[in-house]
Amino acid sequence: MSININYQEKFQARHIATNEADTAKMLKTVKAESLDQLIEQTVPAKIRLKQPLNLPAAKSEFDYLNTLKQTASKNKVFKSYIGQGYYDVIVPGVIQRNILENPGWYTQYTPYQAEIAQGRLQALLNFQTMVIDLTGMEIANASLLDEGTAAAEAMFMQYSLRKNTAANIFFVSEDVFPQTIDILKTRSEPYGIQLQIGDYRTAELNDQMFGAIVQYPAGDGNVYNYTDFAAAAHQKNIKLTVVADLMSLVLLTPPGQWGADIVVGTSQRFGIPMGFGGPHAAFFATKEEYKRSIPGRIIGVTIDSAGNYALRMALQTREQHIRRDKATSNICTAQALLAIMAGMYAVYHGPQGIKLIAERIHGLSVLLAESLKQLGYEQLNDTYFDTLKFDLGVLANPVHSEALNNEMNLHYKGSVVTISLDETTSPQDIETIVRFFAKVKGKTINDVAFEELKGSIETVIPADLQRTGEILTHAIFNSHHSEHEMLRYIKSLEAKDLSLCHSMIALGSCTMKLNATTEMVPVTWAEFSKMHPFAPTDQVGGYMQIFSELNDWLSEITGFAAMSLQPNAGAQGEYAGLMVIRAYHNDRGDSHRNIALIPSSAHGTNPASAAMAGMKIVVVKCDDNGNIDVADLKARAEQYKNELSCLMVTYPSTHGVFEESIIEICEIIHANGGQVYMDGANMNAQVGLTSPANIGADVCHLNLHKTFCIPHGGGGPGMGPIGVAAHLVPYLPGHAVVDIDKGKSIPAVSAAPWGSASILIISHAYIAMMGGEGLTNATKYAILNANYIKSRLEAHYPVLYIGSNGRCAHEMILDCRSFKNFGVEVTDIAKRLMDYGFHAPTVSFPVAGTVMVEPTESEPKHELDRFCDAMIAIRYEIDSVEKGISDKTDNPLKNAPHTAAVITANEWEHSYTRQKAAFPLPYVAQYKFWPSVGRVNDTYGDRTLICSCPPLTDYEFEESEVTTPEYGT
Numbered sequence: 001m002s003i004n005i006n007y008q009e010k011f012q013a014r015h016i017a018t019n020e021a022d023t024a025k026m027l028k029t030v031k032a033e034s035l036d037q038l039i040e041q042t043v044p045a046k047i048r049l050k051q052p053l054n055l056p057a058a059k060s061e062f063d064y065l066n067t068l069k070q071t072a073s074k075n076k077v078f079k080s081y082i083g084q085g086y087y088d089v090i091v092p093g094v095i096q097r098n099i100l101e102n103p104g105w106y107t108q109y110t111p112y113q114a115e116i117a118q119g120r121l122q123a124l125l126n127f128q129t130m131v132i133d134l135t136g137m138e139i140a141n142a143s144l145l146d147e148g149t150a151a152a153e154a155m156f157m158q159y160s161l162r163k164n165t166a167a168n169i170f171f172v173s174e175d176v177f178p179q180t181i182d183i184l185k186t187r188s189e190p191y192g193i194q195l196q197i198g199d200y201r202t203a204e205l206n207d208q209m210f211g212a213i214v215q216y217p218a219g220d221g222n223v224y225n226y227t228d229f230a231a232a233a234h235q236k237n238i239k240l241t242v243v244a245d246l247m248s249l250v251l252l253t254p255p256g257q258w259g260a261d262i263v264v265g266t267s268q269r270f271g272i273p274m275g276f277g278g279p280h281a282a283f284f285a286t287k288e289e290y291k292r293s294i295p296g297r298i299i300g301v302t303i304d305s306a307g308n309y310a311l312r313m314a315l316q317t318r319e320q321h322i323r324r325d326k327a328t329s330n331i332c333t334a335q336a337l338l339a340i341m342a343g344m345y346a347v348y349h350g351p352q353g354i355k356l357i358a359e360r361i362h363g364l365s366v367l368l369a370e371s372l373k374q375l376g377y378e379q380l381n382d383t384y385f386d387t388l389k390f391d392l393g394v395l396a397n398p399v400h401s402e403a404l405n406n407e408m409n410l411h412y413k414g415s416v417v418t419i420s421l422d423e424t425t426s427p428q429d430i431e432t433i434v435r436f437f438a439k440v441k442g443k444t445i446n447d448v449a450f451e452e453l454k455g456s457i458e459t460v461i462p463a464d465l466q467r468t469g470e471i472l473t474h475a476i477f478n479s480h481h482s483e484h485e486m487l488r489y490i491k492s493l494e495a496k497d498l499s500l501c502h503s504m505i506a507l508g509s510c511t512m513k514l515n516a517t518t519e520m521v522p523v524t525w526a527e528f529s530k531m532h533p534f535a536p537t538d539q540v541g542g543y544m545q546i547f548s549e550l551n552d553w554l555s556e557i558t559g560f561a562a563m564s565l566q567p568n569a570g571a572q573g574e575y576a577g578l579m580v581i582r583a584y585h586n587d588r589g590d591s592h593r594n595i596a597l598i599p600s601s602a603h604g605t606n607p608a609s610a611a612m613a614g615m616k617i618v619v620v621k622c623d624d625n626g627n628i629d630v631a632d633l634k635a636r637a638e639q640y641k642n643e644l645s646c647l648m649v650t651y652p653s654t655h656g657v658f659e660e661s662i663i664e665i666c667e668i669i670h671a672n673g674g675q676v677y678m679d680g681a682n683m684n685a686q687v688g689l690t691s692p693a694n695i696g697a698d699v700c701h702l703n704l705h706k707t708f709c710i711p712h713g714g715g716g717p718g719m720g721p722i723g724v725a726a727h728l729v730p731y732l733p734g735h736a737v738v739d740i741d742k743g744k745s746i747p748a749v750s751a752a753p754w755g756s757a758s759i760l761i762i763s764h765a766y767i768a769m770m771g772g773e774g775l776t777n778a779t780k781y782a783i784l785n786a787n788y789i790k791s792r793l794e795a796h797y798p799v800l801y802i803g804s805n806g807r808c809a810h811e812m813i814l815d816c817r818s819f820k821n822f823g824v825e826v827t828d829i830a831k832r833l834m835d836y837g838f839h840a841p842t843v844s845f846p847v848a849g850t851v852m853v854e855p856t857e858s859e860p861k862h863e864l865d866r867f868c869d870a871m872i873a874i875r876y877e878i879d880s881v882e883k884g885i886s887d888k889t890d891n892p893l894k895n896a897p898h899t900a901a902v903i904t905a906n907e908w909e910h911s912y913t914r915q916k917a918a919f920p921l922p923y924v925a926q927y928k929f930w931p932s933v934g935r936v937n938d939t940y941g942d943r944t945l946i947c948s949c950p951p952l953t954d955y956e957f958e959e960s961e962v963t964t965p966e967y968g969t
């Protein structure tokens, strides 16, 4: 027997779930002779790539991790005292392993189907409760992308709420972090908002101002008392946003108590690794009266069909998918997973624990300040929480080298140094710092009464800014402090949520594919997670190599000249791309070009982003086949040829079809002076077969959390880098702190130069392990799987919009509108799927009353069949209603989902059996996923909005509640 010693496991075979035998069966079902024939029938020949992707050979999982370890070693993990909005943390092990590293949490989808998402909804409600408590505000959302964009959202909310519509000045305290000011610049420009940056103490407030922003503690560490400033602002009808450090608020009087209208910031310090910039969850808190203007998602309390406590996303009518260009923001994917972790950090530590952590950070800062003063250093800020500021004069350089010798990074600006301490700082670290500060002065630590100082530390926070009263009093923050309790709490929530651990989540347009373990493993390596985004360039070689490779690979995949890895989500990518187009037109003297053509079928973020970029939206019609009406497009492009900025187009279309006319469409736009922005959410149907550049687009964003395997995290994180053609490269976003300028860069769109850098590794791993052939096969199988589902379901549900050869792309729309005639809504189908153990596909996008199914390449035939069987069984249930066999209102569809409590109750008064309700197909019995609540009531919750944890009597289970059972009755 000869043995092959060159065998190497192929990751491709793990990622693409369909084996050879099943492929043959599926091709038969779809009536194609081969996979290539199917692709030829699906993807128009004129847009196909002529060459295979030119990417490095695929690595095995084992090889990838070994190579990456070497790359990682080029990152130097120094102790970080840089601060500036990023601080080292101790991630509680129980949270790291059971949430951050747990697919039961990170593979969840955004909680649109509330009945199978109660766990993360509760965790996000905890986050909101924590934010409300610490900021002293009335209402908070469930996270935003980062501190800088949260500040920009606040500015914009103030602008929308202004009473004097002529007011267009926004006052910005010069002590706000530079990266935040940079984003304010980007966001203000299209609206003609003028930023007045200055010292808040001398600012002259006037009627032309609609808002102001200050930072607390200020960027240089000072803790100012803004009470008078807030009062003066309010007198002039100026609303005040406060950027606050959540950890400092544990000890400081909350902004809500001294006049803030909006409080924003990052929750990174609550147990989220720095990750070279992210992902982290920003928070946004404000007053109840502004609830309809808050950007992002709010989780609210409601009841279910049985009248029990239930949660769901509230006030959806504010959001972009409904309000489009009139939306309050374009935030779609936010930072759910990180918000969940931050909330859990507060649950785990509780008020006492958090207080001890904050006090220790503050106390060590005092120790350091006093020691350095005894050495004769002159401190520039006398009130502070954790950040000390010194002017070192000629000693700045020697201190810098000593710090490096001790593998420590401080923050330098000329001769001024700031030192920010964090949760990981120990008394030994302080001693080390004191020693080298002594050394450069020719002194020793013996010149400091160090031991004595240690024993007599007093706060320097002025009495009127010291927080009084309790924090985090809610039961949820006072219940789970032992690891067993915490573990069980996390697991109990996880068990309520359906994720990819249970079954496929066939979300059209959202590509819920495999998030492979090997792709996730490096994210929590210290070499990646403990890096500060402003660390010196010679310490970040590993990250630079990864970014450079990822830039090259994504450029090859999209056909573009270069990428910006900065945008933190798809919608941020849209915004960045449109701002780049805007800068290009402006630079050519075409600043009047401000019209964006957007097809009626576009995702809601498209018009919302265009509006944010200062563009006027002109809607282009779609024809009866769901394609862009080329005649209408041509007419509009010509009508507006002098003002045309761009077209925003999704490809394959949001209807799941490769439009044949796309090349002509792009030519029409170019002929009329416009640029083509391609929404890349559907890249999973393009990779290796065609590309945005090949089709004729100038810019596109990639949702790395869709096509490139970053998990959805229950509503974020994500990444939305943009690729651009050569003529747009000079305008790609820059950054105020780290020099990534491309010549004519627009200011930053995210707080960190490379956005949520640490999760870029996931996409890097995916591409490296798939290689060009693997990625192309993934696309082919995504198309095969979709067409297989189409073949199995089309006799039961009409499939809307198919290509000229009768093929769909990687997704398809199933028409459910006719069922309305006998009372069955598409929502009933979505909820009934839960009883079969499935998450619903995308509901009512892009066509109301339909579902859009996208299986992805990572689902095996077996799973596709289970899903199809469920859909077909549901179709028979609909039939029964239509034929009058089932009652019109009392049927399994209308009552779905069925909870265990309902099924096991002593009473059962329905016209169908319990078995039919809960175990409608034999396979369901093998593994039953129980929805934890009945159908949630949306309107009830919106009528009486509650966005923080109500008193939970569940947590007060007293012994006395257990009564002795009476046996034998």
Ligand SMILES: *Cc1c(COP(=O)(O)O)cnc(C)c1O
Pocket: 331, 332, 333, 509, 510, 569, 570, 571, 572, 603, 605, 606, 650, 654, 679, 681, 682, 703, 718, 720
């Ligand atoms: C998901 C999606 C977006 C928005 O992306 P986010 O990452 O959620 O901001 C935009 N367009 C389309 C077509 C999408 O599917």
